[in-house]
Amino acid sequence: MHDGAIIITGNKIKAARCVLPVTDNAELPAHYGMRHRAALGISEQSDALAIVVSEETGGIAVARDGELRANLTAEELEKILSRELQ
Numbered sequence: 001m002h003d004g005a006i007i008i009t010g011n012k013i014k015a016a017r018c019v020l021p022v023t024d025n026a027e028l029p030a031h032y033g034m035r036h037r038a039a040l041g042i043s044e045q046s047d048a049l050a051i052v053v054s055e056e057t058g059g060i061a062v063a064r065d066g067e068l069r070a071n072l073t074a075e076e077l078e079k080i081l082s083r084e085l086q
Contacts, residue, residue, distance in 0.1 A: 003017060004016065004017035004018050004019060005017075005018040005019075005020050005038065005042070005050075006018070019038075020038035020039070020041055020042045020050075021038070021041040021042060021045055022034065022037040022038050022040075022041040023037050023038075023040040023041040023044060023066075024041075025040060025044075025066075028040065028068070032068075032070075033054075033056075035052045035053075035054070035055070036052050036054075036061060036063075036068060036070075038050075039051070039052045039061065039062075039063035039068070040063045040066065040068050042063070043063035043064050043065060043066055043067070043068075044065075044066040048063075048064075049062065049063075049064050049080075049081075049084050049085075050062065050063040050064070051077070059071055059072075060072040060073070060074070060076075060077050062077065062080055064084070
């Protein structure tokens with residue numbers, strides 16, 4: 001399951017290896033790859049909270065409502081997940 005997204009709903013995996021729509025945002029810096037572009041794209045088109053882990057750096061990012069927060073620590077991700085999944 002290296003490629004594609006995993007969709008989780010209600011604490012259950014609903015689908016794996018999903019292809020997500022990529023953003024058309026031309027202002028997204030070029031150093032962001034397809035994972036980040038797909039996370040941003042699905043967050044623009046749905047109410048999804050998308051979590052991205054960079055294969056290259058291990059860096060964590062979260063996309064929500066068409067906005068991407070990058071360079072998060074594990075603690076920051078935990079706070080976001082706690083707040084969003086209440």
